[in-house]
Amino acid sequence: MTNLERLKMECEGISLDDNKLIIYLQENELNAIDNYDPSSKTNKKNILKTALSILESIANNVSNMKNYKTDDISISQFSENLNNRIDALDRKIRLIPSDEGFTDGASFIYMFK
Template sequence: MNNIQRIELETKGIILSQNELSIYLEEVGLNPTVEYMPYNESNKVQIYQAALSILESVANNPTLMKSVKLDDMTVSDFADSIQSRIDQLERKVRTMKQNIQSANESSVFMLFDN
């Protein structure tokens, strides 16, 4: 599975062209055709950042935010749902970045130096 296939998994239901997905991935520093490495935490963070950018773009589309009535049922929760998902992804990205930084920092220091 390459990075573009992984971002498609993360953003199911949002239909974008391969070129558009490639741009989102390149903006966060990922090559779309390179194999996705699930064990690499920074790769995961970049995928989530790209997904966050895609969701923010969708949230900026005013035609999707209007109320729609289908068979006596109002579908107006789309804006709330997408904002909730954006907030979740932002928290996840921040947490993962902190975990990566703390893993890279050493907990041992030199008390005495010659």
């Protein structure tokens, strides 16, 4: 599985052109055609950072933040749900330890946001 395929798996339901996804990957220090290494915490963290970048780009689109209502369907709180997902993903990224780790067994945890 390539990094691009792994990113598509993480962002399932979001349809973006592959060229745009490749740019997002490059901005997060990943090559789209390189093999995804599931044992690498850095690789996973960079995939999640890329997914976070995509979600933040979606959040920047003002037209997505409207509430829509049709005959029997109401689509509301998109902005709130999107921001909740962004916050959860950000928290998840911060909790993933780096591959380098600490030699004395200590770890660093962000206590405040």
